Amino acid sequence: MKDQKVIALIRENKSEKAFAICYKDFPKIKRMIISYGGSVADAEDVFQEALIILYNKAIEPSFQLTSKVGTYLYSVAKFIWKDELRKQNKSNSSIEIELYDNHLNDLEEVYEKERKLKAIEAVLETISNKCKEIFQLFYFKKYSMIEIAKQMSYSSERIARTKKYKCMEQAKKNINLQN
Amino acid sequence: MREDLNQIQEIEHYLMGKMSASEIQTFEAKLKANPVLRASVDKQLLVMEASKRLGIKQSIRKGKRSYKTTRLLKVLGVSAIVIGVVITAFILLNKLNNESYTVYLPKQVYTIENLQDTVLITNNGMHVVIPANAFEDESENPVTSNIDFQIKEAFETYDIIKSGLTTLSNGELLETGGMFFLEAFSQGEKLKLRKGKEIFLDIPNINPKEGMMLFDGEYKEDGSINWINPKSFDKDLVTYDITTLDFYPEGYPEVLNKEVVYEEIFIGDTSMNIDDMGLEENEIENNKYYSKSYTDSLYYAYSRLFAPIEEPIVYLDGKVLFEQNCSACHALNKDGVGPDLKGSFEKWKKNGDDIYAFIKNPQSQYDAGVMSAIAIQYNVGGMNGQAVSNDEIDAIHQYIDYGTVNYIKSNFRAQADSLIVDDSGYKIYEAQSCIPKGINPALIKSIWNKKFNNTILATKEFEERLKVIHETHLDGVLNIYINNLAKPLWYSDSLAMSSCESHTKEFRFFYNQRKGGVKVDDALANTLSDYVARTQKEVEQQSAKAYNEFQEKKRTLWNEFSTKTSEKAKEEFNRKIKVFKEELDINLREAYRQLGKKKPTATGTINRGRLRVRTSTLGAKNVDQYVMESAQNRNSLNYVDSKTGKKANIAYNEAEIHIKNKESFDKLFVYMIPNKLNSFNRMNTTDNKIFKGKLNELLQYSTFCLGYIEEQAYYVESTLSKGVKDVRLIKISEEDLKIKLSKSEKEIGEDIKDDIDFYKEEIKFKEKRSSNQAQDELTLKVGKYLFPDLADYCIVGVTEEAVGDSIDYTDQVQ
Numbered sequence: 001m002k003d004q005k006v007i008a009l010i011r012e013n014k015s016e017k018a019f020a021i022c023y024k025d026f027p028k029i030k031r032m033i034i035s036y037g038g039s040v041a042d043a044e045d046v047f048q049e050a051l052i053i054l055y056n057k058a059i060e061p062s063f064q065l066t067s068k069v070g071t072y073l074y075s076v077a078k079f080i081w082k083d084e085l086r087k088q089n090k091s092n093s094s095i096e097i098e099l100y101d102n103h104l105n106d107l108e109e110v111y112e113k114e115r116k117l118k119a120i121e122a123v124l125e126t127i128s129n130k131c132k133e134i135f136q137l138f139y140f141k142k143y144s145m146i147e148i149a150k151q152m153s154y155s156s157e158r159i160a161r162t163k164k165y166k167c168m169e170q171a172k173k174n175i176n177l178q179n
Numbered sequence: 180m181r182e183d184l185n186q187i188q189e190i191e192h193y194l195m196g197k198m199s200a201s202e203i204q205t206f207e208a209k210l211k212a213n214p215v216l217r218a219s220v221d222k223q224l225l226v227m228e229a230s231k232r233l234g235i236k237q238s239i240r241k242g243k244r245s246y247k248t249t250r251l252l253k254v255l256g257v258s259a260i261v262i263g264v265v266i267t268a269f270i271l272l273n274k275l276n277n278e279s280y281t282v283y284l285p286k287q288v289y290t291i292e293n294l295q296d297t298v299l300i301t302n303n304g305m306h307v308v309i310p311a312n313a314f315e316d317e318s319e320n321p322v323t324s325n326i327d328f329q330i331k332e333a334f335e336t337y338d339i340i341k342s343g344l345t346t347l348s349n350g351e352l353l354e355t356g357g358m359f360f361l362e363a364f365s366q367g368e369k370l371k372l373r374k375g376k377e378i379f380l381d382i383p384n385i386n387p388k389e390g391m392m393l394f395d396g397e398y399k400e401d402g403s404i405n406w407i408n409p410k411s412f413d414k415d416l417v418t419y420d421i422t423t424l425d426f427y428p429e430g431y432p433e434v435l436n437k438e439v440v441y442e443e444i445f446i447g448d449t450s451m452n453i454d455d456m457g458l459e460e461n462e463i464e465n466n467k468y469y470s471k472s473y474t475d476s477l478y479y480a481y482s483r484l485f486a487p488i489e490e491p492i493v494y495l496d497g498k499v500l501f502e503q504n505c506s507a508c509h510a511l512n513k514d515g516v517g518p519d520l521k522g523s524f525e526k527w528k529k530n531g532d533d534i535y536a537f538i539k540n541p542q543s544q545y546d547a548g549v550m551s552a553i554a555i556q557y558n559v560g561g562m563n564g565q566a567v568s569n570d571e572i573d574a575i576h577q578y579i580d581y582g583t584v585n586y587i588k589s590n591f592r593a594q595a596d597s598l599i600v601d602d603s604g605y606k607i608y609e610a611q612s613c614i615p616k617g618i619n620p621a622l623i624k625s626i627w628n629k630k631f632n633n634t635i636l637a638t639k640e641f642e643e644r645l646k647v648i649h650e651t652h653l654d655g656v657l658n659i660y661i662n663n664l665a666k667p668l669w670y671s672d673s674l675a676m677s678s679c680e681s682h683t684k685e686f687r688f689f690y691n692q693r694k695g696g697v698k699v700d701d702a703l704a705n706t707l708s709d710y711v712a713r714t715q716k717e718v719e720q721q722s723a724k725a726y727n728e729f730q731e732k733k734r735t736l737w738n739e740f741s742t743k744t745s746e747k748a749k750e751e752f753n754r755k756i757k758v759f760k761e762e763l764d765i766n767l768r769e770a771y772r773q774l775g776k777k778k779p780t781a782t783g784t785i786n787r788g789r790l791r792v793r794t795s796t797l798g799a800k801n802v803d804q805y806v807m808e809s810a811q812n813r814n815s816l817n818y819v820d821s822k823t824g825k826k827a828n829i830a831y832n833e834a835e836i837h838i839k840n841k842e843s844f845d846k847l848f849v850y851m852i853p854n855k856l857n858s859f860n861r862m863n864t865t866d867n868k869i870f871k872g873k874l875n876e877l878l879q880y881s882t883f884c885l886g887y888i889e890e891q892a893y894y895v896e897s898t899l900s901k902g903v904k905d906v907r908l909i910k911i912s913e914e915d916l917k918i919k920l921s922k923s924e925k926e927i928g929e930d931i932k933d934d935i936d937f938y939k940e941e942i943k944f945k946e947k948r949s950s951n952q953a954q955d956e957l958t959l960k961v962g963k964y965l966f967p968d969l970a971d972y973c974i975v976g977v978t979e980e981a982v983g984d985s986i987d988y989t990d991q992v993q
Contacts, residue, residue, distance in 0.1 A: 019242025052235050120229035139227050140234025153420045165184040172222045
């Protein structure tokens with residue numbers, strides 16, 4: 001089933017393909033957001049957040065999708081949009097969230113975490129592009145240090161490692177400055 | 180690695196689950212106790228999570244894009260086959276001979292020599308490279324005379340249509356990028372290519388499409404051409420970051436016996452320095468590493484050897500000149516028949532006297548009345564004029580005042596007939612003999628930088644060729660590659676093959692690889708060529724300047740220390756005289772007292788190292804003489820007046836100081852301090868452990884011992900009497916030492932301080948000198964490796980120095 005395929009692809013580190021499949025559910029979600037007073041840009045953002053949440057769930061081995069992916073994403077997107085409206089003081093109590101999936105119980109928590117991380121994104125903009133690249137390769141794509149060294153044209157693994165730590169040092173420093 | 184980075188590593192291991200259970204326990208205990216660490220861990224986790232999020236977002240973006248593209252393709256219904264356009268406007272079907280189709284194309288004829296490799300450029304800008312001995316006649320005989328090489332080109336659509344050319348390959352249509360025809364004749368006879376020989380072509384202005392290939396044309400019976408044997412074009416080469424390639428000559432920097440670590444790995448990444456190399460602490464300390472920027476600059480410094488020198492450098496041997504011309508009457512550092520010349524040049528200059536004219540003809544200066552009072556002091560009549568030139572006088576001056584043996588006069592132009600090698604004070608080192616054999620490092624520097632990224636020089640293939648180019652010692656070969664950046668590599672290889680006899684085989688091997696190139700537009704290629712020429716000159720000049728500055732630095736260091744040494748020697752001499760005088764006076768008084776006579780008003784004058792004592796009586800002269808000798812040699816006086824039978828006895832008793840310290844001192848001063856005199860006597864040693872001196876029984880002594888281990892002072896004070904005394908020095912700070920010295924008798928304290936100051940100067944000098952020497956050693960070692968044909972003096976210059984003055988710390992008065 002296509003839905004299980006999405007989860008499988010994410011777990012196989014082929015998330016790009018998984019997301020491509022998910023995008024077929026976007027038009028419906030877009031219509032929903034717009035109907036609740038959002039813009040197309042809002043719809044894009046919300047959909048993206050929903051995908052991120054799906055990803056983080058999918059990589060947990062214990063996660064099991066019991067409904068269709070589209071349905072799951074739809075519910076998450078609705079929740080996020082409601083929360084957004086609340087934050088903007090445009091609360092619309094007419095938005096009903098139907099929780100089809102008991103995995104959506106911790107949705108609040110999960111989304112809160114993502115919002116925190118969103119704030120840190122600004123910090124990541126302050127470090128060099130090379131640093132950003134190293135971080136993504138290591139923490140997201142899970143490349144080995146040797147592969148990273150090759151990718152970044154460093155002459156040894158040790159240098160790549162040291163560079164990564166230096167970037168981390170800089171990033172942490174910049175968090176301080178932000179706050 | 181730095182401490183901070185180590186901690187980051189530890190936190191990462193913790194957060195990524197790379198710790199063992201016990202390690203986790205220890206770490207979490209630390210966390211509990213240390214809120215700062217806890218905050219640091221939280222931050223690091225945030226960065227990790229945020230990075231993941233970024234990664235996910237990027238992945239989402241890509242997914243979205245690919246979704247949209249697939250949708251678009253589906254909508255248009257486009258398949259993946261690309262269809263080309265065919266030109267077959269006119270197809271002539273007569274049974275004409277093979278050339279009919281090409282007869283309408285303009286013919287280009289070139290005469291080439293069979294025995295040479297040839298490079299041609301056609302009207303359409305196509306480069307054709309024909310190797311030597313490429314042709315033979317129909318019967319496979321070699322060609323002896325010149326060859327007419329004919330080329331017809333059809334790159335324009337007009338030409339193609341006009342000549343009725345088709346583009347059919349085995350019945351299928353081809354899209355053409357252009358066609359050309361090559362033929363060779365010798366004396367009217369048609370030639371063919373010999374087996375294994377190939378002609379290489381570089382075709383311009385083609386927009387290469389994916390899958391484009393080169394076809395051979397086969398003439399069919401009906402006169403049309405069938406295109407067969409497709410061959411793919413030279414592929415573009417893979418480029419790398421040029422600063423990670425190795426452009427050094429073979430064996431460098433390994434000859435330094437240290438590993439080289441890249442400092443700036445990534446262009447623009449200036450945040451990495453050697454501290455951050457991830458080296459272990461002890462690796463940095465043991466100095467096992469040089470940074471690449473250091474090995475680079477060491478290598479580039481040798482480009483000064485390639486800077487053009489205009490005139491030969493001449494070295495005058497001041498020592499030899501002095502010995503030949505002056506030493507008959509003048510001694511070094513003391514008066515002989517003629518006075519001590521040290522410092523005289525400066526003195527004369529200050530007084531406006533012309534020492535050059537004087538030396539050449541003393542009488543003339545005196546007669547002309549142009550000499551100042553100081554100059555006149557010297558015994559003019561005694562000196563003969565010397566046949567020396569001004570430059571030779573300068574060289575002698577340098578030797579006398581500074582001990583410099585080889586005085587460099589780089590714009591010296593001696594008369595040709597007076598140039599003799601060796602034995603006369605001349606040593607001429609011809610600049611020509613310092614021409615190095617190798618590739619100019621300045622040229623390497625001008626290409627080994629990011630400007631040349633994405634050019635043919637930033638490839639592993641070029642790196643390979645450069646190793647061979649280094650061996651050829653010909654800058655010209657390197658310049659072939661630099662000046663043909665827009666061409667494929669095989670093109671430059673072919674030129675290198677014919678311009679370098681010593682390595683033709685190696686370049687032929689490269690040429691046969693048929694390596695392609697890297698696309699670079701012509702304007703950029705020209706800019707880069709200009710850049711190279713400019714930069715090369717700059718680098719040569721800079722390195723020559725730096726070298727000259729270093730030579731000057733060495734010379735200045737030596738001159739300054741030499742001057743200080745002479746001053747100290749003078750001071751010590753005067754001090755000795757002073758303290759001797761005082762002791763002599765006391766002895767004389769006592770001797771006369773014992774003899775029951777009145778001490779005459781004997782005064783001594785010390786003049787130029789000779790002690791002249793005037794006396795007022797004849798008889799007393801004998802006493803004085805004995806007393807003086809005894810005082811000079813510090814031997815007991817036992818004199819009997821033959822007339823009166825009275826005796827004069829003054830005893831000198833041996834005293835010994837034994838230094839009992841375990842440490843070994845760099846310098847030891849052991850002073851005998853007499854209570855009535857204004858300075859000290861020095862105790863002498865042969866082994867720096869046992870110091871001996873003779874005590875005058877008329878005086879009371881104490882001893883002051885001062886030792887140094889590098890900059891740390893040790894001292895001990897004690898009474899001193901005849902016999903052996905063991906002492907142990909203890910550490911003292913400079914502050915306390917200063918206080919101590921100021922408390923003692925003023926003059927003695929000052930004299931000791933002078934000793935200390937000079938010792939400190941000696942240390943400074945030795946340090947600087949050994950650092951200079953180390954640099955020269957390294958320069959020489961690497962220079963001899965890179966340019967084994969060069970003499971040492973070409974690489975490090977001539978820096979011999981005479982041993983010069985050393986301070987006489989023994990307690991003898993001459």
